[in-house]
Amino acid sequence: MRVAITGMGIISAIGNSVEENFDALVSGRKAITDIANIPTVHANVIKVGEIKKTNDELATELGLSADNNYSRTAMLGAIAAKQAVENAGISDINQYKTGLISATSVGGMDTTEKHYYDYFNDENLVKYIAAHDGGDVAQKIAETIGLKGFVTTISTACSSAANAIMLGARLINAGKLDRVVVGGTDALAKFTINGFKTLMILTDGYNTPFDDNRKGLNLGEAAAFLVLESDKVVKEQNKKVLAYVSGFGNANDAFHQTASSENGEGAFLAMEKAFKLANLKPSDIDYINMHGTATPNNDLSEGRAVIRIFGEENVPDFSSTKAFTGHTLAAAAAIEAVYSVLAMQNGVVYPNLNFETPMQEFHLIPQTEIKHKKIEHVLSNSFGFGGNCSTVIFSKN
Amino acid sequence: MKTYINGIGCVSAQQTFEGEFAATFATNENLNVLPIVAPPYKDYFSPIAARRMSKAVKNGIVASTIALDEAKLQMPGAIITGTGMGCIEDSDKFLKAIIDNKEEFLTPTSFIQSTHNTVAAQIALGLQCKAYNFTYVNAAVSFESALLDGKLQIEEGEANSVLIGGIEEMTDYTASLFKLAGFIKKDEEGTFPMLGSKTSGTVFGEGAAFFVLENQKSDSTYAEVKDVEINNEIAAEILQLKVFDFLAANNLTVADIDLLVTGINGDAHFSNYYEELTQKQFAGTPQVYYKHLSGEYNTASAFGLYVGANIIRSQQIPGILKSNDQSRPAYKNILLYNQYRGLDHSFTLISQA
Numbered sequence: 001m002r003v004a005i006t007g008m009g010i011i012s013a014i015g016n017s018v019e020e021n022f023d024a025l026v027s028g029r030k031a032i033t034d035i036a037n038i039p040t041v042h043a044n045v046i047k048v049g050e051i052k053k054t055n056d057e058l059a060t061e062l063g064l065s066a067d068n069n070y071s072r073t074a075m076l077g078a079i080a081a082k083q084a085v086e087n088a089g090i091s092d093i094n095q096y097k098t099g100l101i102s103a104t105s106v107g108g109m110d111t112t113e114k115h116y117y118d119y120f121n122d123e124n125l126v127k128y129i130a131a132h133d134g135g136d137v138a139q140k141i142a143e144t145i146g147l148k149g150f151v152t153t154i155s156t157a158c159s160s161a162a163n164a165i166m167l168g169a170r171l172i173n174a175g176k177l178d179r180v181v182v183g184g185t186d187a188l189a190k191f192t193i194n195g196f197k198t199l200m201i202l203t204d205g206y207n208t209p210f211d212d213n214r215k216g217l218n219l220g221e222a223a224a225f226l227v228l229e230s231d232k233v234v235k236e237q238n239k240k241v242l243a244y245v246s247g248f249g250n251a252n253d254a255f256h257q258t259a260s261s262e263n264g265e266g267a268f269l270a271m272e273k274a275f276k277l278a279n280l281k282p283s284d285i286d287y288i289n290m291h292g293t294a295t296p297n298n299d300l301s302e303g304r305a306v307i308r309i310f311g312e313e314n315v316p317d318f319s320s321t322k323a324f325t326g327h328t329l330a331a332a333a334a335i336e337a338v339y340s341v342l343a344m345q346n347g348v349v350y351p352n353l354n355f356e357t358p359m360q361e362f363h364l365i366p367q368t369e370i371k372h373k374k375i376e377h378v379l380s381n382s383f384g385f386g387g388n389c390s391t392v393i394f395s396k397n
Numbered sequence: 398m399k400t401y402i403n404g405i406g407c408v409s410a411q412q413t414f415e416g417e418f419a420a421t422f423a424t425n426e427n428l429n430v431l432p433i434v435a436p437p438y439k440d441y442f443s444p445i446a447a448r449r450m451s452k453a454v455k456n457g458i459v460a461s462t463i464a465l466d467e468a469k470l471q472m473p474g475a476i477i478t479g480t481g482m483g484c485i486e487d488s489d490k491f492l493k494a495i496i497d498n499k500e501e502f503l504t505p506t507s508f509i510q511s512t513h514n515t516v517a518a519q520i521a522l523g524l525q526c527k528a529y530n531f532t533y534v535n536a537a538v539s540f541e542s543a544l545l546d547g548k549l550q551i552e553e554g555e556a557n558s559v560l561i562g563g564i565e566e567m568t569d570y571t572a573s574l575f576k577l578a579g580f581i582k583k584d585e586e587g588t589f590p591m592l593g594s595k596t597s598g599t600v601f602g603e604g605a606a607f608f609v610l611e612n613q614k615s616d617s618t619y620a621e622v623k624d625v626e627i628n629n630e631i632a633a634e635i636l637q638l639k640v641f642d643f644l645a646a647n648n649l650t651v652a653d654i655d656l657l658v659t660g661i662n663g664d665a666h667f668s669n670y671y672e673e674l675t676q677k678q679f680a681g682t683p684q685v686y687y688k689h690l691s692g693e694y695n696t697a698s699a700f701g702l703y704v705g706a707n708i709i710r711s712q713q714i715p716g717i718l719k720s721n722d723q724s725r726p727a728y729k730n731i732l733l734y735n736q737y738r739g740l741d742h743s744f745t746l747i748s749q750a
């Protein structure tokens with residue numbers, strides 16, 4: 001199984017393009033800051049991975065008219081998808097049987113929470129009522145790239161974008177689509193800030209993945225999309241292939257609505273499925289881009305699952321990039337897919353920032369300094385609420 | 398590999414969770430938001446457990462249990478749900494608490510359960526099903542996305558049996574917003590007929606419908622799912638052509654379709670799409686509609702599939718469903734067409750197994 005990746009687009013706290021993101025990663029430049037765009041009572045006790053552009057600035061960038069009803073999530077998604085389509089050199093999006101598979105967890109919640117009661121007093125706001133759901137985000141992205149055809153959205157919390165990549169690869173593999181734009185988008189919202197706050201898994205400082213003293217995650221916002229194309233399109237159009245999706249797996253932990261199981265059963269099963277499909281062995285993996293949210297529960301559970309797959313002494317170089325970007329929820333697996341491809345293209349393992357003390361439960365030390373080496377295969381994990389566990393394997397050739 | 402519907406569970410504004418198909422169906426034209434006919438929840442979970450569950454979770458668990466029981470399936474090879482709006486009862490609750498209490502004194506319960514994949518996750522948790530678990534949230538094609546994925550799982554041999562479902566719940570707050578936005582017909586209209594309606598907006602509802610898809614026929618088989626296609630936009634002028642292409646891809650023509658099931662919802666502003674089919678090439682084809690019984694909601698088309706599958710199995714069309722007076726001696730191929738506000742068009746083809 002392998003499906004070609006021919007384009008990528010991204011906007012995150014560490015950069016507004018693929019190049020800017022890569023530059024920040026190799027320079028060790030994180031973008032976890034005080035929150036600027038959302039008024040919240042928690043402003044002094046949390047830090048976030050925020051894209052320092054206002055909604056007006058994003059709308060101007062997209063050339064939207066004043067009466068548009070794009071949520072921030074939709075704007076971020078539209079910007080990233082547009083970049084991906086351009087990067088893939090696509091001039092006529094409907095030339096082949098093309099699909100869009102978006103992923104989001106908050107959808108248009110950022111506008112809903114802003115106007116909650118005001119809708120009834122200000123008719124100018126009513127247009128945003130239709131911008132609340134995940135489907136509206138996908139429709140706005142489709143409109144931006146001019147796509148008319150197969151459009152759907154996946155929402156499985158923090159593994160959403162991995163599942164979008166998975167479905168896209170499956171549809172191409174089965175010959176149902178020739179080309180598909182896959183990824184995810186999520187804007188910061190009071191809703192998620194308060195949600196994760198009540199779960200007591202937000203750190204008051206900078207997140208420290210796989211550190212024994214980790215205190216929780218920083219939320220972030222981002223969008224990233226990738227263009228997947230069939231061998232037929234790649235051949236006919238003599239496309240430059242950036243990398244391949246070579247395996248994937250989704251499994252359910254079936255343990256708890258929000259917590260991961262002690263031994264990482266779901267994560268283990270997802271990785272196992274991905275290896276089987278990719279026809280690769282654990283020893284073929286050169287770099288693991290961990291989910292690594294820096295919550296006590298995730299890093300322990302994920303670490304145990306990784307040990308079950310690779311063996312404690314044979315875990316390849318690994319890092320979590322969440323210390324750079326924050327946890328971008330439904331966009332996380334998409335931005336990390338872009339980072340995985342860049343890792344292979346440039347032969348670089350990104351540093352796991354903020355790591356000091358190894359965890360007591362096992363001997364797993366993330367790569368803390370940038371490392372240059374040949375990377376043929378990257379494994380990327382993403383896990384979400386509802387026990388949703390996803391793994392995608394990317395290969396250079 | 399062929400895909401068969403071998404079990405169905407449905408909770409809706411009608412009594413659909415047990416008994417003979419359509420026996421008690423009744424139209425209520427006096428309401429613009431239809432409440433569900435609640436199943437006996439106590440048969441499915443303890444009152445204590447039920448108190449923590451939203452309507453979506455309760456109805457999803459009941460409907461999926463009925464579908465699995467009918468198919469005599471204990472452990473599905475995948476669980477795939479669709480929900481356009483998600484668990485809005487819990488997300489409304491959490492959001493209101495954030496705003497009313499100025500981000501203080503919050504508890505996580507409703508946040509935890511507000512995630513779109515809560516129903517699929519709760520079913521997996523209950524069954525201890527560690528298989529593939531997906532949730533689609535794309536407005537009116539949320540359910541069709543799940544159906545399409547489920548069919549793909551079976552076609553490609555990824556799973557032998559798949560549990561798919563569409564779930565939607567309504568809340569007072571969302572209903573008030575939908576009225577404000579004109580999605581729900583104005584209260585002042587008083588009565589809300591769906592056929593021949595001259596006003597915009599529709600009558601909303603809620604519900605859950607689950608289906609067991611399997612790669613083998615069984616005693617409980619309703620129909621074979623032949624094909625599903627979704628399109629975000631189709632210009633009305635080319636809608637017929639798109640349908641012909643869809644049928645041609647399945648080696649069928651208009652004449653082969655014995656029944657057209659449409660998502661007519663009484664919204665005069667967008668009824669032209671349905672009329673492209675009902676009043677032109679399919680004018681001589683028997684036609685049924687169902688949203689006068691279920692109400693409109695993002696996954697109401699799952700109720701439509703429940704209707705279509707039952708008609709194909711029983712070979713009878715209950716009068717209350719008919720939207721024209723055509724009939725056929727046999728109903729072998731059924732085409733379902735749905736769209737919402739001109740977007741998210743779906744074609745679903747089911748055939749006698």
